[in-house]
Amino acid sequence: MERIVELLPELTVALGQTLLMIAVAIPAAVALGIPLGVWLFTHAPGGISPSPRAHRLVSGLVNVFRSFPFLILLIAIIPFTRLVVGTTVGTAAAIVPLTVNAIPYFARLVEQNMTQLGGGAVEAASAMGATRGQIIRNVLLVDARPALIGSITITMVSFISFSAMVGLVGGGGIGDFAIRYGYYRYETEVMAVAILAMLLLVTAVQFVGGRLVRRTDKRLA
Template identity: 70%
Template sequence: MFDRILEVLPEIGVAMGQTLTMLLVAIPLAVLLGTPLGVLLYTIGPNGLKHRPRLHRILDGLVNLIRSFPFLILLIAIIPVTRFIVGTTIGTAAVIVPLTINAIPYFARFVEQNLSQLGSGVVEAARSMGASRSQIVRDVLIVEAKPGLVSSITIMTVSFISYSAMAGLVGGGGIGDFAIRYGYYRYETPLMITAIVLMILLVTIVQLGGSYIARRLDKRL
């Protein structure tokens, strides 16, 4: 068993590298693009800074629509878009496109919820001191919501580790692809167990790291 694991160790390393690449590209892009979308959803929402019902309904419906797609179906449905952006529909680069598209509204909803949970008192206090709308968002809401946003990023990353594993079903590479090739097609159970253990370790590291950072940022602790 151990001899076999050592034999395929280079492939395991490549697979882990591909999984990390998916996450290190998709998650930062989701945070970068999902944060302003989430802020906009909150700002124009019923309890936001400037309620715009029609625009909020449109954006809210669009976010719900994309989030409702199971990742595997989304991955297949946007194949033309993926081919247009990266020039291929297989491999790690191709999986990053649907991962990012799925992650943006996912994180945007987290941002909206975290800002909504702050309550109106923080906003009113900032307004009473003459803060503009952009200052309230940038210097008050985002700052106060940092612990919650870090926890949200952690939850999203853990979820998308499993999504990246699904990419193995369509030749997307990563540890999921490794588990399918050796554990499912070749019936090498020890190698599949090795892949599962690596996924568990990755999830544990992300969860512990995210929880630690969130605690450090939380002023109440």
């Protein structure tokens, strides 16, 4: 217990680094992933503005980046990371691969959210003369809001786990803390505390996300 108290300042810093990674990567994924996901939905065969060739190309690129094992991606884009932030170690460097991986991951979830809405509301809006932009803003994004919040929650939980991996390459955060003390120094209680901190963080995200979904879902009102 004394050892844990002694390391509490370092644990606090590590937790702050993890929160910083998520606080940058997830908003970036949402800001870029929603337009990309909407594009994938609207330009798919049978969509509002079908464009099969362009859709196949963009969808293929999304699949490549989304399915790339994160640890391999982390190493593969080291030159890009260095170009963007000027270093390949530390929290700032860890944010780059997290964001690159999170954008296509979230975009695919957005596309699925749109697909699950069905075509009834879109057809009704089209029949009333709504433009493509109006359909996207006032129908698709509004009706998909609970699902989008759920997808943001899923993405955050997944990338909290991914953020622990960057500790393997000196990226900071809870993962780095657990590796330095719990793995290299065989301090089991320190490892247990790091795991507990991650579990509490994930639980908090799940709780808040679930509450927001229930508040915004008209079917549960």
